[in-house]
Amino acid sequence: MLASPDWLSSLYRRVGALVIDAAVLVSIGFVLGWVFESYFVELSVWARAIGFVIALLYFGILNSELNNGQTIGKRLLAIRVVNLHNESIKLDVSLLRSLILITPFFVQGSGLPGALLHSFWIYPVSLVLFGGLVSTAYLMVFNRRTRQGPHDWICRTFVANVESDPQRPEPIWLGHSVTVGFVLVLSLALPAAVQQSNIAEPQPDLDRSAAQLLQLDIANHVQIARVDSQRDDVENRFTSAQVMLTENRVEDEDLAADIARQLLQGNDRIRTQGPLMINLTYGYDLGIFSSWDSRMHRFNAPEE
Template sequence: MTEVHKGWIAGFWRRIFAFVIDCWVLGLIGFFIGLIFDDVFVQLGGWGRLVGFIIGLLYFGVLNSAIGGGQTAGKRLLKVRVVNSSGQTISLGESLLRYSVFAVPFLLNRAQFSIEFLDSFFLYLMSLIVFGGILSILYLYLFNRVTRQSLHDLALGTYVVNANVPAQEPGKIWKGHLVIVGLLCTAAIVVPVYTSSLVKEEPFIEMFTVQSTVAALPDIRHVEVSSGTSFINAKGGKSSSVAFVSVKVALSVNRIDDEDLAREIALIVLNEYPDALSKKAIRVVMVYGYDIGIWGASSSHYYDFDPLVLEGELSFQD
């Protein structure tokens, strides 16, 4: 394996600290525009993350290109810059594409898709981009010690280098890293083969029915349904497990204190998901807020309902 080029190629921590500074800059931008456009961002829902992506694209795209001398604010403070193999700054188009390769997997990682999406070809493509992309980026950041290129650098042939050091021969990446990246991407494609068949079986199919029914209620923007177990420490140091069903809803109107809406959602769970009766609680979490990727703000309220008590109320009403 080629020796590490310590002089020209920027080190891991210098590069990470530069990125952290840039994230602070973007966070401040997101905070201030959130004060002005918070209602708009709430209505955008999951699409709000595109706002942060576009701001990041302009910030990193312009400053990491020849226009900004290959240096964002963080890179300028840490004295590193983005260059090509010849040591020259890259064009604006190359810089925009470089950032896109890096940011798109993280953008899509928390995207909100419909249930039908889980049973389509696009699930495999999305898994490749998100999980294959993120795992490859992180792996190369950590283990490619020769050229310190991550996925977006390899795609564009760029390097992050120490700005005050003359250009050197950057060396070549170990081919084993490329094999591992290929295996990570292959695994990302294979995983949906298992998950797509799993969601068609009980209890997942019933949980998706709950999700669809709740999503049809007024002022509900997004719904997540899950079932799990939590452990509670009791007196005497003993712990006990508590099984629950959780429904997390994102609201387009601030109704997090609306207990009647929470109860209506819990009753839907009881009707559409028979296994809920075997659980200790039905938890409804109502959230109002926004997430634009570079900044987010939200408030929430949760309600716990006893399934047996709810069933008794229904029987009494009948």
């Protein structure tokens, strides 16, 4: 007998379970942030690694045979992760499955350094980020035979309704395999296009200016970018600097002015780029929960 909706969970139940699990992880992140805020602020962009480990262990352990293949969301909606024999999966398989599932979501918005755009690592990052997210979304919506995402497909797992009889799954449609393969090839081709764009050109002078600002005791992460756009024949040029602070001084106009002064004095190109936007930011991002306070300060470059 081939697998039927009586055995495989519906997309709606899976999404519902994921929403519940996301709420649980957000609650965990909120409590941890309330207790360890200063520590997470010091970690800056690396704080997401803590959220990544928490999510990996949450899904990896609870979806394994240690908890009958059920996270909190799956237990509430009466579904569970199983193998081909409708049995709960081993812990190592569950951890791998969770790793494949959550990695693209944590890589997205992780603040990867600009230098990465000009190194070999942009190719695996594009494969994981673009290829992983698009493939997951596509298979979860359109793969109605087995209802497997890439994480299930690779690990040969399924999400089944509780107390359902084991059934032989249908083979995945060849067209889905071709589509996923095309998406993965495209994800490897994208970095070449990005590297050829003006936005992706290396700007060592901005890297040096960012490194100088990091010498300030109150700054733990700095990103500087030039913006040069045109809309309705109106040219918009300015330099944007995001400075993540170790203390909540986002309203400190004097601090922002001091940062702008250092940038203008140490970089002639910034002086000719138009206004300088200083975005003072305080907070943290765990990936499962974030808390931010920021304020934008505008300064005009002195005329020659």
